[in-house]
Amino acid sequence: MALTYANYLKLDRLLDLQDVRSDPPEHDEMLFIIIHQTYELWFKLMLHELDKAGRDLSSNDMYGAIATFKRLRTIMKTLVGQLDILETMTPMSFTSFRDRLETSSGFQSVQFREFECVVGVKRAEMLKHCDRSAPNFQRLQRRLHERSVVDHFYDFLAHRGVEIPQELQNRNLSESTRANEQIQEGVYQLYISQPDVAILFELMTDFDEGQQEWRYRHTKVVERTIGNKQGTGGSLGVEFLKRTLFLPIFPDLWAIRHRL
Numbered sequence: 001m002a003l004t005y006a007n008y009l010k011l012d013r014l015l016d017l018q019d020v021r022s023d024p025p026e027h028d029e030m031l032f033i034i035i036h037q038t039y040e041l042w043f044k045l046m047l048h049e050l051d052k053a054g055r056d057l058s059s060n061d062m063y064g065a066i067a068t069f070k071r072l073r074t075i076m077k078t079l080v081g082q083l084d085i086l087e088t089m090t091p092m093s094f095t096s097f098r099d100r101l102e103t104s105s106g107f108q109s110v111q112f113r114e115f116e117c118v119v120g121v122k123r124a125e126m127l128k129h130c131d132r133s134a135p136n137f138q139r140l141q142r143r144l145h146e147r148s149v150v151d152h153f154y155d156f157l158a159h160r161g162v163e164i165p166q167e168l169q170n171r172n173l174s175e176s177t178r179a180n181e182q183i184q185e186g187v188y189q190l191y192i193s194q195p196d197v198a199i200l201f202e203l204m205t206d207f208d209e210g211q212q213e214w215r216y217r218h219t220k221v222v223e224r225t226i227g228n229k230q231g232t233g234g235s236l237g238v239e240f241l242k243r244t245l246f247l248p249i250f251p252d253l254w255a256i257r258h259r260l
């Protein structure tokens with residue numbers, strides 16, 4: 001069979017994956033399913049790009065890293081922007097099919113947890129919400145104990161002459177990133193002496209700001225759609241989500257800005 005647009009993209013399978021559970025079908029459930037599926041596709045691409053970002057940084061490929069972070073930050077902006085579409089769904093409309101979601105929740109997104117691990121937000125306790133039988137669950141468990149993009153960032157800094165403190169070189173990889181003053185000093189020196197490296201750091205900051213924006217916008221979508229109701233995943237809902245606002249990926253890039 002000749003290759004076509006449809007069979008290259010496996011559209012017959014892709015477009016057959018939107019099963020609304022409400023009966024009779026609630027109009028907005030289709031939006032709810034498609035938006036989540038779209039997010040999962042973008043998460044897949046981000047994980048793919050973040051793996052490349054790690055390789056770029058560790059191999060001191062600055063132009064590669066610039067191109068990769070430019071793409072990552074652009075995907076992130078799209079993820080934030082897409083929430084506008086979801087906000088066209090009213091609370092009444094969501095209520096009409098919410099009980100059909102039972103206990104399913106974004107809490108269980110294995111790829112979102114993978115994303116967190118790869119960017120150095122290691123919340124081991126969150127893995128218990130994920131479906132252990134999901135095909136990518138083992139990869140998630142592996143990523144929890146692997147180096148994050150921040151560890152690869154330290155490699156890049158080392159290539160550029162920054163001394164990486166022993167406690168960071170021998171750190172427990174299953175723990176989240178911690179800010180470090182010695183790293184901050186190295187980053188500051190590079191910022192003021194190497195303008196091309198500063199371009200990369202600005203793109204990394206854009207990406208980091210973007211993921212914080214996503215957390216904020218998601219929390220507001222939740223607040224305007226379900227108010228102070230509990231989440232279907234069993235958390236306190238908005239109160240739980242607020243705890244992760246302003247959580248940076250690269251704390252050392254933020255810590256020095258007043259000096260620049």
Ligand code: HEM
Nearest residue numbers: 039105106107109112222225226231232233234235237244
């Ligand atoms: C009306 C729309 C939405 C509502 C009401 C909603 C609600 C919630 C709530 C209440 C939680 C906390 C966990 C729980 O108890 O369930 C949560 C977590 C989460 N949601 Fe949503 N959500 C919505 C849309 C989305 C969309 C479009 C995505 C895109 C992937 C998403 C991804 C996530 C993720 C990844 C988490 C885990 C966040 C974390 O652990 O920090 N949600 N959501």
